[in-house]
Amino acid sequence: MSLKAFLKTRYGNGLRSRAAIENHHQRAFVRFRSNVMPRSPFYADYANTALSALPRMNKQKLMDHFSAINTCGIDREKAFDIAIQAEQSRDFSPMIGDVSVGLSTGTSGQRGLFLATPRERRLWAAILAGRFWPNLAKPQRVAFFMRADNALYRTLGNPLLRFEFFDLLDPLEKHLSRLQDLSPTVLIAPASILKILADAQNVGQIAVSPRRIISVAETLSPEDRNIAKQAFGRQIDEVYQATEGVLAFTCPAGNLHLNEAWMRIERDIIDPQSGAFCPIIHDFTRQSLLLLNYRLNDVLIPDPSPCPCGSACTRIARIEGREDDALWWHGPTGRKMVSADAIRTTIACLPSPITDYRVIEKNNQLTVWLDGAAPTSETELHHAFSSLAARLDVTVPPLTIRHGLPHETDFKRRRIRIETSP
Numbered sequence: 503m504s505l506k507a508f509l510k511t512r513y514g515n516g517l518r519s520r521a522a523i524e525n526h527h528q529r530a531f532v533r534f535r536s537n538v539m540p541r542s543p544f545y546a547d548y549a550n551t552a553l554s555a556l557p558r559m560n561k562q563k564l565m566d567h568f569s570a571i572n573t574c575g576i577d578r579e580k581a582f583d584i585a586i587q588a589e590q591s592r593d594f595s596p597m598i599g600d601v602s603v604g605l606s607t608g609t610s611g612q613r614g615l616f617l618a619t620p621r622e623r624r625l626w627a628a629i630l631a632g633r634f635w636p637n638l639a640k641p642q643r644v645a646f647f648m649r650a651d652n653a654l655y656r657t658l659g660n661p662l663l664r665f666e667f668f669d670l671l672d673p674l675e676k677h678l679s680r681l682q683d684l685s686p687t688v689l690i691a692p693a694s695i696l697k698i699l700a701d702a703q704n705v706g707q708i709a710v711s712p713r714r715i716i717s718v719a720e721t722l723s724p725e726d727r728n729i730a731k732q733a734f735g736r737q738i739d740e741v742y743q744a745t746e747g748v749l750a751f752t753c754p755a756g757n758l759h760l761n762e763a764w765m766r767i768e769r770d771i772i773d774p775q776s777g778a779f780c781p782i783i784h785d786f787t788r789q790s791l792l793l794l795n796y797r798l799n800d801v802l803i804p805d806p807s808p809c810p811c812g813s814a815c816t817r818i819a820r821i822e823g824r825e826d827d828a829l830w831w832h833g834p835t836g837r838k839m840v841s842a843d844a845i846r847t848t849i850a851c852l853p854s855p856i857t858d859y860r861v862i863e864k865n866n867q868l869t870v871w872l873d874g875a876a877p878t879s880e881t882e883l884h885h886a887f888s889s890l891a892a893r894l895d896v897t898v899p900p901l902t903i904r905h906g907l908p909h910e911t912d913f914k915r916r917r918i919r920i921e922t923s924p
């Protein structure tokens with residue numbers, strides 16, 4: 503681990519004013535422009551270009567120019583081969599030299615590659631351990647549920663840290679007894695898995711009491727947060743982490759802050775009223791696969807109020823999910839985004855509570871699945887959606903209500919989503 507980064511994250515005062523953040527970014531980019539950008543064939547000529555004037559990137563463009571963007575001279579096809587081999591053999595130590603290679607599939611179906619140098623792996627480990635390691639004096643047992651293991655995560659292992667990987671491609675039942683035996687002090691899992699583990703804990707299939715519970719890799723909905731919080735009797739911490747890096751994590755006060763210590767994050771505002779925005783990131787800690795002027799399609803809702811923890815890094819009220827997963831309803835002025843949060847709140851406020859639900863928009867038709875519905879639920883839902891639509895000046899699409907839940911095999915499936923026709 504990087505000791506400096508670890509100590510700074512654990513005990514440092516952090517960035518306590520906007521001016522301090524600006525100053526930090528300014529200095530970081532001076533170094534980055536002279537030390538890192540010249541090593542990337544793609545960015546070498548841009549070392550003096552303003553960040554906002556750099557080519558606008560996204561996942562697709564990053565993959566298109568992968569071979570020229572990375573500073574390690576790694577060819578894209580070779581990296582894909584190595585990453586895919588590792589996926590197939592489930593032997594996760596894919597490395598090219600000392601650079602680890604990972605594969606991300608994402609929900610958009612695009613395959614992405616990521617790279618991490620030893621320095622980047624140490625930094626990642628230092629920050630996460632600095633923030634989340636419960637007690638430095640005691641050995642910790644970490645259960646980590648991930649779709650794929652990667653040398654990145656192995657970095658955390660050391661004599662004080664027993665680190666066990668639970669492969670999400672294995673059936674979950676197989677994991678429960680192993681989890682019970684491990685009796686983890688730290689539990690790290692994607693939000694949907696936390697929900698399943700919370701259910702297992704509630705029915706007595708497992709009885710574990712981790713001191714830290716960290717939701718990673720996908721959006722943690724307020725419903726799932728509460729279920730997990732109650733089942734384990736602990737605050738649920740969140741690391742909002744994509745292939746693109748750690749974008750935000752919860753502070754000791756339990757609020758999400760953007761990771762402005764590592765990257766400069768600008769806003770592409772998509773809803774002026776709530777301030778909802780898609781982040782555009784410039785990462786100055788990443789020295790292998792450079793991420794500059796890179797737009798993510800996750801929608802974040804900012805929270806302008808100051809945080810009791812004292813950090814001036816932008817507070818995030820919540821991560822709304824992917825821009826392409828918000829619902830879009832028609833109105834007199836065209837299509838308007840109906841945020842997942844608006845739908846969630848509407849359903850949570852139905853007079854007769856339900857157990858669970860799915861809202862699926864497909865070909866401009868809406869299907870709502872209600873689990874544990876009361877006889878009056880259908881009428882209530884029609885009413886609630888109509889008033890939501892009236893408030894947003896749009897019309898509810900043709901609506902079918904079904905009972906129970908659809909058959910779903912993919913853990914990543916969200917409660918509210920758009921499906922496209924095959």
Ligand SMILES: [Zn+2]
Pocket residue numbers: 753754755756757759809810811812813
């Ligand atoms: Zn805070």
